[in-house]
Amino acid sequence: MKAINTIKNIFKIEDLRRRILYTLGILLIYRLGKYVTLPGIDPSQLENLQQQTKDGIMGLLDMFSGGAFSQASVFALGIMPYISASIVIQLLGIAVPYFQRLQKEGESGRRKINQLTRYLTVGILFLQAPTYLANLHAQLPETAFVIKGAFFTISSVIILTTGTMFVMWLGEKITDKGIGNGISLIIMIGIISRLPASLIFEFGTRIGGSGGLVVLLLEFVFLFIVVLGTILLVQGTRRIPVQYAKRIVGNKQYGGVRQYIPLKVNAAGVMPIIFAQAIMMLPIMLIGYASSESVSGFAAAFSNMYGFWYSLTFGIMIVLFTYFYTAITINPNQMAEDMKKNGGFIPGVKPGRKTVEFLDTIMSRITLPGSFFLALVAILPAFAVNLGVSGQFAQFYGGTSLLILVGVVLDTLQQIESHLLMRHYDGLMKSGRIKGRSGSAAII
Numbered sequence: 001m002k003a004i005n006t007i008k009n010i011f012k013i014e015d016l017r018r019r020i021l022y023t024l025g026i027l028l029i030y031r032l033g034k035y036v037t038l039p040g041i042d043p044s045q046l047e048n049l050q051q052q053t054k055d056g057i058m059g060l061l062d063m064f065s066g067g068a069f070s071q072a073s074v075f076a077l078g079i080m081p082y083i084s085a086s087i088v089i090q091l092l093g094i095a096v097p098y099f100q101r102l103q104k105e106g107e108s109g110r111r112k113i114n115q116l117t118r119y120l121t122v123g124i125l126f127l128q129a130p131t132y133l134a135n136l137h138a139q140l141p142e143t144a145f146v147i148k149g150a151f152f153t154i155s156s157v158i159i160l161t162t163g164t165m166f167v168m169w170l171g172e173k174i175t176d177k178g179i180g181n182g183i184s185l186i187i188m189i190g191i192i193s194r195l196p197a198s199l200i201f202e203f204g205t206r207i208g209g210s211g212g213l214v215v216l217l218l219e220f221v222f223l224f225i226v227v228l229g230t231i232l233l234v235q236g237t238r239r240i241p242v243q244y245a246k247r248i249v250g251n252k253q254y255g256g257v258r259q260y261i262p263l264k265v266n267a268a269g270v271m272p273i274i275f276a277q278a279i280m281m282l283p284i285m286l287i288g289y290a291s292s293e294s295v296s297g298f299a300a301a302f303s304n305m306y307g308f309w310y311s312l313t314f315g316i317m318i319v320l321f322t323y324f325y326t327a328i329t330i331n332p333n334q335m336a337e338d339m340k341k342n343g344g345f346i347p348g349v350k351p352g353r354k355t356v357e358f359l360d361t362i363m364s365r366i367t368l369p370g371s372f373f374l375a376l377v378a379i380l381p382a383f384a385v386n387l388g389v390s391g392q393f394a395q396f397y398g399g400t401s402l403l404i405l406v407g408v409v410l411d412t413l414q415q416i417e418s419h420l421l422m423r424h425y426d427g428l429m430k431s432g433r434i435k436g437r438s439g440s441a442a443i444i
Contacts (some may be wrong), residue, residue, distance in 0.1 A: 009420055016179070016419040023178030027168050027189050030182075033075045033163070034068045036048050038146030038156050041136070044267040048139045057305040061281065063401060064417040066190030072136060074163040077128055079186055082168050083280045085120040089113060094328065121168065131159065156163055179419075180412035188408040189402045202393035226380060231406055265370035267330055267363075270407040272321035272371070275376050277400045280305075306394075315375035322371035332359040377403060 011017045037043040051068040051133040053062035065078030074221040093099040093113075133156055137145075145152065167186060174182030304310055336355040345351055349358045384394035395401045 006420070010416065013419060016416065019177065019179040019403070019419075020416075023174050023180065023185065025180075026174050026178060027185065029188065030075070030167060030170055030186055031066065031193070034066055034071055034073050035168075036074050038072050038076070038159060040145060040152045040156070042063070042144045043072070045140060045144035046070065048141075049136065050151055053140055055198060057281065059395065060277075060400065063191055063395065064187060066193055072140075074159050075167055076132060077125060077160050077164045078190070079164065079167055079171065079183055080278060081164055082117070083274060084124055085117050087275050087278055088120060089117050090328065114443060118165070118168070122165070123163060125164055126157065129160040133157070165167050170421045174256070179415055180408065184404065184408040185412070187404055190407050194395075194420065196396070198390075198393045227406065228404065231410065235416070238378040243255040263307050265366050266322075266374060267367065267370075268322045268325035268374075270403045271325045272318050273400050273403050275321045275325070276314055276317040276378075279317065280310070306385045311379040311382045315379050318375040318378050319371040322374055323367060326363065326367050326402070332356045332362060332363065335359055345405055373402075385406060 010020065030392060037046075038442055049072060050070045053059050058069075061078075061080075064080050065073075065076060068075040089099065093103050099113070102113050105112075130153070133153055147155075168183070171182030171186050174180065174185055176182075178185075305314075333356050336352065336359060339345060340356065346355055346358060349355050378400065381394040
């Protein structure tokens with residue numbers, strides 16, 4: 001009954017209703033674009049390409065593109081080139097003074113950075129598009145190409161580049177006029193689109209194999225546990241560790257409620273795993289999207305996402321990126337300065353440099369277990385595959401797909417919750433906001 005009332009409240013708010021419908025409309029356009037095959041390719045002869053992208057890292061690429069990769073669609077390259085460009089720009093923001101100045105220039109600097117990110121995305125696309133076309137020629141029979149030669153290559157590179165830029169534009173429109181983060185929602189909708197087929201495939205496999213419904217039930221129970229753990233990981237803990245909670249409390253009180261500094265075990269969210277996954281995809285792109293069976297040595301090891309060396313490297317990179325992203329999103333100097341301006345302090349710690357050092361030490365310590373758990377969730381699909389779960393269904397046992405799915409859903413629900421509470425309607429959860437009501441203690 002509460003859920004029905006909440007839905008009614010959502011549609012009572014004109015602005016929120018308009019934003020949700022606008023978002024759904026944009027996502028529908030994106031999904032329809034999956035079925036627009038590149039001009040010059042016979043869509044009835046894509047069987048080999050679809051077989052190549054059933055599971056493994058190629059399946060992951062297909063998932064991020066919403067299935068467009070296996071359809072030889074105009075959106076085949078998806079949004080990952082933009083993610084890769086964003087990673088490069090953020091890294092440059094640490095090492096290059098010019099980008100550091102842009103980050104400090106407010107809105108004008110942000111617009112300039114976005115413009116440079118788009119330019120870099122185009123450059124990456126001009127490198128990836130010919131590689132994708134080479135993979136098409138390797139996987140599809142010659143009869144699948146209605147148009148051949150240089151004209152097909154040049155036109156297809158332009159169309160693939162334009163397709164990704166259009167998807168990026170759709171994501172920006174969702175962020176500006178819709179609800180939620182547009183780029184994240186586009187990635188999420190691609191992940192969700194593969195879930196029904198994966199469930200049906202796993203159900204058919206288990207019913208026809210050994211173990212039957214018992215094994216299938218155990219798989220779903222374990223999946224439920226993993227999802228709950230992922231939700232806690234993405235949200236971060238509501239309290240910092242007990243040994244620090246008694247110390248990290250400002251002296252100032254508001255309405256009789258002590259205010260805790262908002263330090264989280266997972267302050268970086270899902271960004272470290274997206275960063276690491278984008279880099280781990282580079283080897284397979286550099287060797288022309290070849291399957292792991294056709295390569296050897298280093299390339300084979302890093303083309304098999306369920307292998308030991310891939311999982312180990314992936315996990316280490318996630319730990320490193322967690323610290324990196326936490327460092328660029330949480331500024332102890334700014335936190336110490338804000339505490340000083342608001343008349344707060346940490347008992348037993350001197351204001352100024354000592355407070356900065358204390359906050360930096362605490363952040364480093366509580367980030368460590370969060371980064372390890374994030375890495376564990378990311379490589380869980382490899383364990384699932386080695387235990388007999390099909391590759392298609394194993395992708396939802398953790399990894400990039402589940403973390404993005406949970407993170408985006410929680411973020412979108414939180415934005416809807418904020419719209420409801422601002423207009424004095426009950427939120428989506430009876431106990432309060434998804435991350436705590438504004439009227440309660442801000443203990444995160």
